[in-house]
Amino acid sequence: MPSPEDQPEPRRRGFGQLAFFAALALGSGLLLWRRDGLPAIEAGIDASLSLVLAVAPVILGAMVVAGYAKALLPRALIARWLGAESGLKGLLLAMAVGMVTPGGPFASFALVVGLAGTGADIGACITYLTAWSVIGLHRLIMWEVPLLGVDLALLRFGACLILPLIAGIAARILVRRFGLQPLPTRIG
Amino acid sequence: MLISVVTVWTIALGLAGFALWRRPDAHRPALATGWSMLKPLMLRLPLAILAASFLSQLLPKAAVAQLLGAQSGLPGILLAAIIGGLFPGGPMVSFPIVIAVYQAGAGTPQIVALLTAWSVYAIHRVMAFELPMLGTRFVLFRLAVSLLLPVIAGILAGLLQDALGLPAMLDGGSFALPAPAGGQ
Numbered sequence: 409m410p411s412p413e414d415q416p417e418p419r420r421r422g423f424g425q426l427a428f429f430a431a432l433a434l435g436s437g438l439l440l441w442r443r444d445g446l447p448a449i450e451a452g453i454d455a456s457l458s459l460v461l462a463v464a465p466v467i468l469g470a471m472v473v474a475g476y477a478k479a480l481l482p483r484a485l486i487a488r489w490l491g492a493e494s495g496l497k498g499l500l501l502a503m504a505v506g507m508v509t510p511g512g513p514f515a516s517f518a519l520v521v522g523l524a525g526t527g528a529d530i531g532a533c534i535t536y537l538t539a540w541s542v543i544g545l546h547r548l549i550m551w552e553v554p555l556l557g558v559d560l561a562l563l564r565f566g567a568c569l570i571l572p573l574i575a576g577i578a579a580r581i582l583v584r585r586f587g588l589q590p591l592p593t594r595i596g
Numbered sequence: 597m598l599i600s601v602v603t604v605w606t607i608a609l610g611l612a613g614f615a616l617w618r619r620p621d622a623h624r625p626a627l628a629t630g631w632s633m634l635k636p637l638m639l640r641l642p643l644a645i646l647a648a649s650f651l652s653q654l655l656p657k658a659a660v661a662q663l664l665g666a667q668s669g670l671p672g673i674l675l676a677a678i679i680g681g682l683f684p685g686g687p688m689v690s691f692p693i694v695i696a697v698y699q700a701g702a703g704t705p706q707i708v709a710l711l712t713a714w715s716v717y718a719i720h721r722v723m724a725f726e727l728p729m730l731g732t733r734f735v736l737f738r739l740a741v742s743l744l745l746p747v748i749a750g751i752l753a754g755l756l757q758d759a760l761g762l763p764a765m766l767d768g769g770s771f772a773l774p775a776p777a778g779g780q
Contacts, residue, residue, distance in 0.1 A: 425636075429643035436650035444653065452649040459649075460642050467637065469604035475630030476611035479622040513725040521729055534738055538745070541715045549607070553600040555691045559766040560698075564708045567753035571712070571745045578741040590737035591730075 463554040470550035477510035477546070487519055490532055499576045502532040506539025506572060510546050530583050530591055535576030542568045648692030655700040664710075666703030666764050673750035676706040680713030680746060690714055704757055704766055709750030716742045 440448050486505055493501050509516055520533050543565060552561035582588055615622040664672050664679075683690050694714075698707050717739065726735050756762075 426640055426643070429640055429647055433643050433647035433650065436647055436654055440650045440653055448653055449650075452653060453646065456642065456646040456649045459645050463641075465601045466604050467641070468634070469601065469608045471630035471634045472608040472627070473604060473611060474633060475626035475628070476608070476615060476622065478629050479626035480611065480615060480619060513721045514729075517725050517729045530737075534741060537738065538716065538742065541718065541721075542712055542745070542749075547715075549600065549604055551691050553603070555695060556698075557766060558599060559762065560704065560707070563704065563753055563756055563760075563762065563766065564711055564749070566756055567708050567749045568712055568745075570752075571716075571749060574748065575738075575741045575745060579737070582737070582741060588737065590734045 459555075466554040467550065470546070473549070474510045474546060477508075478515075481508070481510065487522055490519070490523060490528065490536060494529060494532075498529060498532050499535045499573055502536040502576065503539040503543075503572045506536040507543055507545050509536075509540050509544065516540050528591075529580070531576040531580035533591065534579040535572045538575040539572035542571055645692050648696045651693060652696030652699055655696060657700045660697060661701030664697065664702035664706045666705070668703060668706060670747075670751075672703060672706045673709045673747055676702070676710040676750065677713040677746035680710035681717035682719065683710075683714045684720055704762075704764065705750040705754035708753035709746045712749040713746035716745050 437449060437452070440452065486509060489505050490502055506516075509519075516537065520537060523533055548561060548565055552564065556564070579590075583590070611626075612623070615626065662668070664676055668675070683693070694707065694711060697710070702710070722735055722739075726738075757764075
């Protein structure tokens with residue numbers, strides 16, 4: 409039986425996004441042209457070109473990293489690490505695993521769906537998802553450092569480092585005090 | 597900028613070297629994955645950056661600075677968290693727009709709150725993946741325990757900034773935007 413992790417990533421709505429950006433660029437370009445004239449448009453194109461050229465080598469490298477990380481770090485291994493520990497140690501492990509999990513949202517959610525069926529701790533699941541989304545290394549390296557600059561990217565990383573633990577502990581407290589059952593019990 | 601190029605390619609070559617040594621079968625799927633991730637970006641990212649560059653010139657700088665500037669304090673952080681939560685799309689949409697807002701005069705703690713809200717609440721991700729895969733109950737539970745995280749991040753960023761003696765406005769990366777033309 410194929411587990412949810414083995415299924416291919418569903419096709420993103422690639423065309424819709426492309427159309428969205430094209431429309432956004434066209435619309436804002438027209439507005440800017442009407443307000444500030446052609447020099448503003450030229451300045452905008454210049455700035456964009458230099459940014460695209462600057463981030464291209466980073467993004468190219470990041471794709472190689474993401475590809476190898478996905479090929480070398482099988483989901484089954486990540487899932488085993490996640491279910492392995494409880495207590496604060498379990499949360500710290502979930503946080504570390506979330507930080508290094510490469511790839512898009514589908515893979516990470518699929519992992520949580522798989523975990524839910526094995527009776528995993530809700531705190532670890534929440535900590536994992538929060539770590540993956542706010543302090544994921546792939547995002548830091550791929551997007552934040554090139555686009556935000558090292559200082560801002562690292563400051564944000566530092567300020568967010570504790571968030572996955574806060575969320576995980578809050579989740580455990582809520583479940584314990586109110587007997588909530590937020591995880592789907594059946595495996596899809 | 598150079599530092600991220602070097603970091604990324606060091607990691608990339610390190611991983612490729614490891615694969616060469618221990619897992620030669622991994623090269624092909626790794627490069628295939630990388631290519632499939634890169635392909636959609638090749639048109640989308642330049643367009644997104646262009647749109648952001650125009651938008652940043654259109655943004656009313658005075659209003660941004662007043663609402664989200666460093667001196668806007670906790671209300672500014674709260675507002676930034678709400679705005680970040682409503683941001684559509686993945687990183688390639690949002691980062692250039694976030695930079696436009698930063699360049700228009702938003703404060704650093706406010707920008708951190710905005711970025712964090714966008715990654716924690718992630719409306720686009722909730723709709724496309726989380727709701728169908730994990731269900732409404734889980735989504736609401738996760739959002740409930742995450743509700744205050746962006747505000748906490750904003751406050752911590754301000755404290756860190758003071759403690760480290762960083763300037764109010766950090767280096768905005770390579771996204772050097774043109775000064776508003778404003779008829780000059």
